[in-house]
Each structure stands twice: as structure tokens, then as C-alpha cells.
Amino acid sequence: MKYILIFLFSSIISSAQVSKEQLNMMPWPQNIVLSEGAFVVTKNFKVNITGAPNSRIFVGATNFLRRLDGRTGMFFNQGFITGLNEVPDAQLQINCVRNAKIELYEDESYLLDVTPNKITLNATTDVGALHGLETLLQLLQNNSNSFYFPVSKISDFPRFTWRGLMIDGARHFMPVDVIKRNLDGMAAVKMNVFHWHLVDDQGWRIEMKKHPKLIEMASDGNYYTQEEIKNVIKYAADRGIQVVPEIDVPGHASAILTAYPEIGSKVVNLNVGSGEKGQQFKQVQTYGIERNAGVFSPTLDPSNPKTYELLSSIFDEVCPLFPGKFFHIGGDENEGKDWDSNPKIQEFKKKHNLANNHELQTYFTMQLVPMLKKHNKVLMGWEEIMTKNMSKDAIIHSWKGANEGVPAGKSLVDAVKGGYKTVLSNGFYIDLMYGVENHYAVDPMPKNAVLTDEEKARILGGEATMWSELASPATIDSRIWPRAAAIAERFWSNENVTDINSLRKRLKTVSFRLEELGLTHLKSKEGLLRNVSNNQKSDALLDLSNVCEPLKGYTRNKGGTEYQMYSPLTLFADICTPDAFDSLEFNQAVTDFLNNKSIENQTRVENYLNKWIKMDSDLIALSKNAPLVQPLLPLSKSLNDISQQLLLKISKKENVDTTTLNNLLEKCNSKEHADVELTVYNSLKKLVQA
Numbered sequence: 001m002k003y004i005l006i007f008l009f010s011s012i013i014s015s016a017q018v019s020k021e022q023l024n025m026m027p028w029p030q031n032i033v034l035s036e037g038a039f040v041v042t043k044n045f046k047v048n049i050t051g052a053p054n055s056r057i058f059v060g061a062t063n064f065l066r067r068l069d070g071r072t073g074m075f076f077n078q079g080f081i082t083g084l085n086e087v088p089d090a091q092l093q094i095n096c097v098r099n100a101k102i103e104l105y106e107d108e109s110y111l112l113d114v115t116p117n118k119i120t121l122n123a124t125t126d127v128g129a130l131h132g133l134e135t136l137l138q139l140l141q142n143n144s145n146s147f148y149f150p151v152s153k154i155s156d157f158p159r160f161t162w163r164g165l166m167i168d169g170a171r172h173f174m175p176v177d178v179i180k181r182n183l184d185g186m187a188a189v190k191m192n193v194f195h196w197h198l199v200d201d202q203g204w205r206i207e208m209k210k211h212p213k214l215i216e217m218a219s220d221g222n223y224y225t226q227e228e229i230k231n232v233i234k235y236a237a238d239r240g241i242q243v244v245p246e247i248d249v250p251g252h253a254s255a256i257l258t259a260y261p262e263i264g265s266k267v268v269n270l271n272v273g274s275g276e277k278g279q280q281f282k283q284v285q286t287y288g289i290e291r292n293a294g295v296f297s298p299t300l301d302p303s304n305p306k307t308y309e310l311l312s313s314i315f316d317e318v319c320p321l322f323p324g325k326f327f328h329i330g331g332d333e334n335e336g337k338d339w340d341s342n343p344k345i346q347e348f349k350k351k352h353n354l355a356n357n358h359e360l361q362t363y364f365t366m367q368l369v370p371m372l373k374k375h376n377k378v379l380m381g382w383e384e385i386m387t388k389n390m391s392k393d394a395i396i397h398s399w400k401g402a403n404e405g406v407p408a409g410k411s412l413v414d415a416v417k418g419g420y421k422t423v424l425s426n427g428f429y430i431d432l433m434y435g436v437e438n439h440y441a442v443d444p445m446p447k448n449a450v451l452t453d454e455e456k457a458r459i460l461g462g463e464a465t466m467w468s469e470l471a472s473p474a475t476i477d478s479r480i481w482p483r484a485a486a487i488a489e490r491f492w493s494n495e496n497v498t499d500i501n502s503l504r505k506r507l508k509t510v511s512f513r514l515e516e517l518g519l520t521h522l523k524s525k526e527g528l529l530r531n532v533s534n535n536q537k538s539d540a541l542l543d544l545s546n547v548c549e550p551l552k553g554y555t556r557n558k559g560g561t562e563y564q565m566y567s568p569l570t571l572f573a574d575i576c577t578p579d580a581f582d583s584l585e586f587n588q589a590v591t592d593f594l595n596n597k598s599i600e601n602q603t604r605v606e607n608y609l610n611k612w613i614k615m616d617s618d619l620i621a622l623s624k625n626a627p628l629v630q631p632l633l634p635l636s637k638s639l640n641d642i643s644q645q646l647l648l649k650i651s652k653k654e655n656v657d658t659t660t661l662n663n664l665l666e667k668c669n670s671k672e673h674a675d676v677e678l679t680v681y682n683s684l685k686k687l688v689q690a
Helices: 002-014 056-072 126-139 176-188 213-218 226-237 254-259 305-321 343-351 357-373 410-417 436-440 453-457 476-480 483-492 500-517 524-533 539-545 555-560 581-595 599-623 627-650 658-667 681-689
Strands: 031-040 047-051 092-098 110-114 119-125 147-156 162-168 193-200 242-249 326-330 378-382 395-398 421-424 459-466 548-550 676-678
Touching (some): 126 147, 126 500, 176 193, 193 326, 226 305, 242 305, 326 357, 459 476, 524 627, 539 627, 581 599
Parallel strands (some): 162 193, 162 459
Antiparallel strands (some): 548 676
């Protein structure tokens, strides 16, 4: 009887073919063909694996099974998958030809074939199979009482081989559980390079057994043990992700120099005098861990042999922890102030015929190449390392753009034309708090440059960067996700997949599904709301957060000194995220209303205006026992005031004074309250001017 019911249900589903527009896959596959029919998920669903894969496929397939079980509530009979060909008659057959190497240019393709009775996943490597399992999860559909996979054929492969995410664990230390849950998020959207920024002015984060001073003096007790690093490497490899560590030198060196001031570039101040017994003394330059954000002068001394002795010893200890091919040495934002003021370094430049600090930095960086090559590592650095004398083996990490006064992606084009391989991060700085459309519009393959096929091949891909000056372990997920999923699509999918409306629709589902991996980008908001409201129940604070976004660029932390590395990140601005939900909905409602002033469209706009009027009175009441709400009241009042005037104009068709409206509108454009901005300003302006 059970099988008759399943057959009947399958027949009902097969009569209504799923369309591509109904699917919420991200990244979008290279090729997908949907047909009538469905594979219905039942409690008897099982997985079987054949071929010659790495054991990571057993971990991945088991995780797939648990996540599918969690979504469907089926209580599958199959538990853990631990070996090959355990269930030959299983409904899902996975075949992996060989073990994948966790490196660039590996075969990550897969073929997925869903029929009414069987699902087949074929891949050259186990990493390709892991990608296919993520696609299969995203393919899941449901009706009122059942779950199914539509009959389909998918062939898929990445557009770029480097699809990265950088997390800064130096500014604010990010514990291992934060790193692991973000690795899970990366795997879910087929990202394959985790760039781990481990050393900067604000801290040294690697346990050093040969140089314990680095963690004793420069970590504030927050660092990754070597065993934790090995564990993260294994965790990443099980998800098809390679880890690229970064130790930033020669600039951003405050933490290193806190432990080893003798290799710093700042001139030592000599004060010769007499002590009690007439002996001479001198004042030695000291450094300290930086507590602010920004670019600072402490820099390693490129003329001191001890600098290279220490770095060589550090690399000898750190490189074996990271089995991957690449090692990032930073190399960015070296102001050169301490080099310019040091006579010994200036003499060194003359002796070695180095015309400027850029050439001096190239000299420094070139000394690191053999240190890393000794451990079979390829040197990678931010674009500042690129000069005519830099080794062509180096990977150039392109990051500068309009904010730095140069054309976006210029260094990427310069790099490939100069014979370097390169990775693009300009346009993918997610810590800047720009909306997803800004990142989605950027492509690692430049459209306005004429490149040969050989030059194009040197563009490895791209990398989203999450600097942590204004992110804590509690908030960093909401600064990465879900926008990183959209960036992952840009790195994986066909270049013609660019529809922002399709992206936004799919991103809603992708975002909430990421929660099953432990990511906190959605749920962390609840705790922060309780903090700001003083644990008072109120929808008003949530409503305001849904039309506000954090100040963009680096304007929230003016001069890098408003927030220190120990300042609270538990305020209203930390609740708010890019792509504020109600702002997007209101913007669409206004567009629809101005195109067609129907009663239905008018009501949608009015509903928002009325909500914001009520929100203001509720926030005033809330603030009486919540001091952290007080800074929000000017913004709320501005939104309330203009909402009342617009209701008079729209609903009652009254003539409203234009000057009054414009004055109220500009108050809604203020950036002076609570480190946030109202993101409905442009739509309000359209209503004012209509």
C-alpha cells in the first residue's frame, strides 16, 4: 500500500513541471535541464558511494544526509556513511573516479542526473561530488506535505579556480568555531580558498614554540594553537577548501615589533647621560600592540640581517602547519616613514642602488621568496609588492580602486600583462557594508581591457575580504553572509548570470538555509536587539533596523580612532546589515506605485508610512527604560515626520508645502546618528518629487 501511495504522489507531481524560476540555487549551475516528474524523498532514502575517493566524501555524504533529514524530518534509516559500496541498491549513487588534491586547477566538475526512481552523481574527484551534493540540496522542492527533487540533468564546473574568502583574525580574534562555521558556509556555495589573515598591528595569532615572545607579548592571550590550526586545515580539506595563511610584512608590524623591537625601522633615540655611578645610558625604542584601526608606521628594518634571520625561523615553524602551496606575506600599506627617517636604511638604499622605497620593499620581499620556496610555497602579496624586479612566480593580490585613487582593477590588468598570476579583491570588500548589487556587478575578468588568452588565463579568480576592525565573533557572520554567496556565484557561474532580481529572490532562501550550518548571520540579531532594548519586547526596534544600514566605507570609524579593538560592537549599528529588508521592499513598492497609482499599490506604500509613524511613538516609549535607544530617536522622528506629510499628499491628496517636505527629506539623509543611515531616502525623495 505504501508503494502505491508513493507512486500516486509521484504521478501528481509529474504533471506539474518545476520551472527554473522556482529554483533557489546559488551558484547557478553552468547547465541545467528540467523535465516532468520528480524523485520523491522517503524515509528509505539511502546513499551509496563507489570509485576511489578520499575519505572526505564519507564525511560530506553523511553531512548531506543529516541536512536533508533535518529539512524533511523523515528520520532516515541510514546513519553514518563510512565506506564504499555499503548500500548497492541505494537511491542516490555517487561515483568518484579519484581522490582530489586540495589545490588550484583541480577538477571540480560533476554531473547530476535525477530520475523518478534514482539519482546519480558522477564526478572525477570527490571534491566535485561534494559540490554536486550541495546542488542537490538546493534542488529540493516541496508541496503541502512532501519533499521531492525535480527530474533534471545538471552538468556543472567553476568558471574560476580561485574562489576565496579572507577572514581577518588579527584585528578581532575569531575563535575556531567561528572559522569552522564559515568554512561550512563557503563549502555550501562552492568557495574553495580560505585566506586566513593571522598577523597585523593589532595582534599575532599563531602559537610559536620557538618564538614564544610573539604570543606572550603580542597576542593578548588570543591565538590559535598549532593543533587548532592543523584541525582547521583538516576541517577545510574535508570540504574541498585550501587554506592560505597571511603574515603581513614589512608594514603592519606593530605586533611583531612589540616582541622584537630590535628589528624595527624607527630610529633609536640616544640620550647620553650619567647615572648614579657615572655610567652612560640610552633610551631604546619600544613598540606596542595597536588598539586603533588604520595604517601605522611601525615597519620591519630591511637593512638588518636579524630581520631575515627571524622571519626565516618563523617561516620554518609556520610553513609546515599549512600544507597548501601558497603563503601570503601581505606587503600592503607600507608608508615608509620610518625608512625615510632612518639614516642607516637610507645608506642601505644607496649601497644597493635602490631608487625609492618601492624598490627597497621589492628587495625585502625577494629575500622571502627562497625562505618560502624552501617549504615548497609560492609567495603571494597585495598589489604593492609588484615591481619590475619582483619574481614572476609571485601571485599579485589586486585590491585598490576608486577609494585609493586608482582605476578599479588596474593592478589586475597590469599584473597579467606583466606576466603575473593574480586574484581580484577590489569590489569584493564586504566589510565596507555596501549592498549586494555592488559586489555582484564586479567581475574578475575585466570588460574594458584587451587581454590575450594567455593573459586571461593568469586571472585565477577573486576573493571576498572581511576585515574585522568593526566585527566581533558575534557579528562577523552577518557581515559576511549572505552577500558572500552572491560573490561566490560571480566566481563560479557563467558570466551571463547577472540578473539582480533573480539573485535577490534566490538569496532569501539561500540565506536562511545557511543557518543549518551554524552560521549566526540571522539569529545573532535577536540577542543584539535584546541588548539595545534592555530586554523589552518591541517590534519597533526591529522595524527601524530593517530600514537602516551601517555607515558605508570606513565612515563609521572616522580616522580609525572612534572604535578601539576593545570597544563594544553590541549597538544598533551592529544589528543593522547591508540590504535592509524593508528598504528593498519599500523601494519596490514606490517604484510600482509611481508606475501605476492603483489602490493596491498605494496601499502598499501607505502601510509602510503608517508603520513608521507608529514605530516612532513605540521607540519613544521603549527609550524610557533603554538608554541605548535614545541615539536612534532623531532618525525615527525624521522618518515619522516625513511619513505624516507624505500620507497627507498621497492619501488625502492635500497640497503639502514643498519647502517643508524637502527639509524633512534631508533630515532623513543624516549620517550623524548611531553610526547608521536610513536607506529609504532615495525612495522617499521620489515620492516627494512626484
